[in-house]
Amino acid sequence: MKTESAREPRTAPARTEAAPSVAVPPDPRRWWVLGVISLAQFVIAIDSSVVNVMGPRLKESIGLSTTGLQWVMNIYVLLFGGLLLLGGRLADVIGRRLVFMGGLVLFTLASLGAGFAESEGALLAARAAQGIGAAALSPASLSILVTVFADRKERAKAFGVWGAVIGIGASVGTILGGAIVNADWRWAFWINVPVGLLIGAAAVALIKAAKPLGERPPKDLAGAVTVTGGLLLLVYAIVTTSEHGWSDWRTLGSFGGSAVLLVLFVAVEKRSAAPLVPLRLFRSRSVVAGSLGEFLTAAMMMPIFFLLPLWMQEVLGYSPLETGLAYLPVSIALMTLAPVASQVIGRTGPRNMYLAGTVAFAGVLALLMGMPVHSGYSEFLLPVTALFGVGLVLCLIPTPIVGTSEATDADAGTTSALLNASTQIGAAFGIAVSVTVLNNRVASATVDGAAADVALVEGLQSGFTVLAVFLVLSVLTGLFGFRGSAAPALPAESGK
Structure with missing residues (x-):
């Protein structure tokens, strides 16, 4: 009898430990939430590329200078990339839905x-405000x-949609820009207004508000100033290399500043009781x-979107609309393959899928390095754009x-901002290097x-060769960083 009673305390805890497994049911609205935040990311991705084919019409309509034309893109990228970490941390601190x-x-x-906008200054100011808004919206969406x-x-399926949206948005932005340039460039911006109202109404209905997990208000003012200033100077140095050159004192001074x-930021964060960006994130192999x-993906992707239209329009004589439609295979590949990839990534693992993507990119670059002076669409552009979409x-x-x-739930916004900032800085850096060459x-x-x-x-x-x-x-x-990586399975609460 003593033996049986002695065994009971050892078996009882096993039953109590099993009970919490029924804890948190999934949010029944999660797929609708995915649709809302994916649409928001889609709009951001479109506005990152839609101005690529607007140049001539902007010059005609509001007298935009060549320098001003560059800054229509640069000011957006500068503020978007430079403020992402601050936006991501605010999402963790004051609530994701509020920042969204x-x-x-x-x-x-x-x-x-x-x-x-009727002047260069008004257009640049509006693009600057778009960049600031995107710097809050994008990391809040991903978190x-x-x-x-x-x-x-x-989650793997959800990330499949998210990843596809970024690529589709970039390619559709080129198509949309080409179509609208033939009509009225202003609608490339105005179309965001009804879409924004739709997203806002859906977000209020679907995304739960919750109490923020971080300190309120943020106490790490020195960290916010140093990292934001450091990122702004970094992106500024990169995006202005085509204007000033890599050896210009302004470029070197910006990189040095x-x-x-950023060194001061690290020093501040080591001593901060409530750091803007916990330094432990940089010790995480998965985050790095x-x-x-x-x-690196953005550094290869954006130069192809940016440079290939030069050949289409200036050598082949494509119209803006024809240039945009030439990227249609990219969108088709993304829309058809993304659902499949989301289903199979659990079996292949992120590492194998990513490495397969680099093989596809290798094929794209091999074709671009041998670009002919003149070519028909099916002989060259069709295989390039289709393979590009696969990659x-x-x-x-x-x-x-x-x-x-x-x-974790407490730093999802900051982690998301790090990923988003990497994308923006990579895109700017890839374009700067390839354009210089x-x-x-x-x-x-x-x-x-x-x-x-x-x-x-x-x-x-x-x-294109330098992209190698x-x-x-x-x-x-992929070989060393993604080693042992698997799709995440974190406990989660509702998005704030």
Whole structure:
């Protein structure tokens, strides 16, 4: 009898430990929430690329200068990339839904203002406000996604949608820009207003508000100032290299100032009781690998979106609409393959899928390095854009899965902001490097007496060749950074 009674205390705890497994049921509205935040990310992605084909009409309509045309894109990227960490931390501190709605309101109003702009200054101010709004909206969206989906398989599907939306938005932005340029460029911005109102109404109905988990208000003012200033200077240095050059004192001074501020930021965070960005995130292999994956994918992706239209319009004579439609295979590949990739990533693992994406990118770069001076669409552009879409699917889906796999409910916004900042900085850096190489090669070929179209093609070939450096680094990131990575299965509460 004593033996049996002695055994009971050992078996009882096993029953009590099993009970909590029935704890938190999944949010029944989670798939609707995914639709809302994906639409928000879609709008942001479109506005990152829609101005690529607007140049001539902006010059005609409001007298935009060549420098002003560059800054229509640069001011958006500068503030978007520079303020992302602050936006992500605010999402953790004051609530994800509040930051999401605040960013959405600012982005929508700025879009309205951009459409009504009658001067260069007004347009640049509106684009600046769009960048600030996006810097709040984007990390808040991803952190809501991280916290709403607790189940590993469901989260993989959700990230599949998220990754596809980024690529589809970039390609649709080019198509939309081309179509609207043929009508009225202002509608490229005005279309965001009804969409923004729809997103806002749906967000209020579907995304739960909850008490913030962090300190309120943020106490790390020194950290906020140093990291925001450091990122702004870093992005400024990168996006202005085509204007000033890499060796210009303004570029070098901006890089140097950025380095000083970011070193000060690390020192401040070590001593802060409530750090803006917990330094432990930078010791997480998943966060570092995911951020590198985002940076390198964007560094290859955006130069292709940015440079290929030069060849289409200036050599092949494509109209803006034809240029946009040429990217249609990218969107088709993303829409058809993303659901499949989301289903199979649980079996393949993020590492294998990401490495398969780098193989597809290798094929794209091999074709672009041998770009002909003249070619029919089916002979060259069709295989390039189709393979490009495949590479985007296989690289964009695994990176957020890896990057957020160790995120907690208290730092989901900050982790999401790190990934988003990596994407924006990678895109700016990739474009800056490839454009610099392109310009140098075009100048050299012109001096050697090459025809204008031949010189441009040689420059494009060189600009795409330099992207091979990012490809090699992507392979190394996949091999060593994604090793042992799996789709996350974190406990989650509702998105704030």
